[in-house]
Amino acid sequence: MSTEARNAGGNVVAPTDEGTCAEGAQAGPQADPRTVTDVAAGAVTDVTAGALIVVDGVSRIYPGETVDDSTHALDNVSLEVREGEFVSLIGPSGCGKTTLLRLIAGLDAPQSGSLEMAGQPITGPGADRGYIFQQGALYPWATVEANIATGLKARGVYKQQKHKIPQFIELVGLTGFEKAYPHQISGGMAQRVAIARALINEPRALLLDEPMGALDSFTRIELQDKLLSLWQDFGSTMVLVTHDVDEAIYLSDRIVIMTPRPGRISEIITVDSARPRARNSTGFLTLRSRILEKLHLVSERPEPEFAI
Amino acid sequence: MSDTPAKASPRQPAQAQAADPVYWKPQSRIWYALAVISFLLALGANLLIPANLPGLQPGLDYSQDFPTDPTNYRILLAAVAVLLVLLFAVSHFWNPLRKRLLHKAQFIFAGGLALAVWDVLSSKLFIMRPPYFPGPVNLAAYVPTNWLGLLNHITASSQLFITGLVLGTVFGIGTGILIGWFRQWFYWLFPILKFTGVVPATAWMPLATVLLKPAPVAMTFLLVIASWFIISFMMAQGMESTPKALYEVSETLGASRRFLLLHVAIPNAMPSIFTGISTATAMSLLTLVAAEMMGATAGLGYFINYSKAFNKYYQVYAAIIIMFIVFSVLLAIINAIRNRALRWQKGLVQQ
16 A cells, blocks of 8 residues: 555646656656566666657548548647556547557558657558557457467568467466467457467557457456566557556556547646555545546536535 | 246247257157168068059050169168168267267158158059159169269269369459459459359350360360359458458558468458358359250269150159269368368357
8 A cells, every 4th residue: 555645646747748748757767667677578778768659749630521520530649658668548439549549550640740669750550569459359260379470470480489479378378278269268368369469579569459448347457467567577668548547547657638529638647656556545546536537527516415 | 957937838848948959859769669660661561562453554664674673672771771770789889879860760760651652652553653753663773783874974073063163263262362452453353253153154055065175174164154253252252351450450460461461361251262162062063964964975964864865764863862962972071171161260169
């Protein structure tokens, strides 16, 4: 329960662009535990450098029948994600969080603004940015093993690196299911296969689009812990799109709150308590109600009816 | 069983819930005994009822060599009865077989009775008369003694069928990939393909037999035409139905466009291809028999037509029964390949 007090106040930073700048200073303390694990895993060498992902003034409009009909999925959005950072994008549907994630993945292109990954402009999808879909998107015709091997085959390094496959199966706790087909395993297992399939490529960033949205709450909590330990082991940068406020607080270094019509970043909140975080601590709950308020999901009026 | 409703519906008795959903017939030895007896009964009917009952005119076939020797038929009936007993003895050690045998007992029983009735109506009472209605005696006498000649026709038909279907599948998958993956190919090739798909293959028969010599070439052409369209169409459709997420996730794993084609689109089309092959098989068999009847010098279709010309209808029946057996085997082989290739699909996996 040592985490309680820290979340209580002072986490909220000024909105949007300035927010990301101010963020840099605050993100410092969190880097420490991660640096230790990173050195141990030998994965990341350059934690102190600048942002890994830079989104600069990006707009994405989905054209409709008429001009009025078109959707401003993203309107002049800027965001920086540091190497090794865990960032969540949260907001109601239509706020453009998935669009932003797809732009970073290179699966979609913006009308204006620029996106950079490790100093290079993003022009299309690449193996340096793993992507996890809500439903796993496993190949139904391939076994767990073959699904995880896909990245190695696609990059032409299967022969040299196939020894990694059993390691990654073990890493996500699926030993014994190597030969199972996707329809034979549960949703939670499928997501773990998807994560292993992405991680075997050792991507610098892992982009997760509501990966736990379709899971029951027990499996969800289990997978959140798994994700956290994988992040600490691999040190890859995580960008998570989620609907779940608890999930965002439990996992993230920073939470990016977005609002719809047009899609904008309204606020960025730093979570600076140490992990693992207690879901029932006062700090956690205070932050939770703060975010819910921002998302207009709780009534702002006090409710005297319940007072006796 | 304990929580079964007290008042079970008459159609679905309470015990039905515990019963085997596959082998749901009564697992009764009495029915099995009756099944064996029905074949012995058929044998007895053939042995004991005289063919020359007073007041009946024997219906002879017009052809000289109408086979009437009952020996084969009697051996067959006895063999079936003995086989049924043997199988039952063996099934003592293998329960799935026993369940299956007992489940099928009523049908086997009916089969024995039907043979007895057919035999008595045709060869004994002459109510079903040759040449159009030969008896089981005539068929059983004919097939074994002419086995070699029939084998030639079976081989000819099978060869033609397999060649046509394999070529049709290869071309079909090839063009399917082209039209399913490249816009230009789709634009130019698809209308032509559609033309060959809409027009039944048999419509090409007169042209094919005149333009393509020798005859097997013409027939192979017809079979390829019969299967080409549907297989390539299903292939292209199967590739098109690939979920966008699978392409996208592959790209984030580092896949090239070539990889997307070979490792995403084509595997995704597999169920669809096999649907195409199943349809193509049915259409090929149809075309095969029709084509053999018109322009061939061998094959089961040719044999049927030839036999009809000489009024040997017992040969027509024999050919139809042989067709059933041969085509069943071919379909079973195709199904086995399909189940192996699609073992990743739901419901097909039995482990």
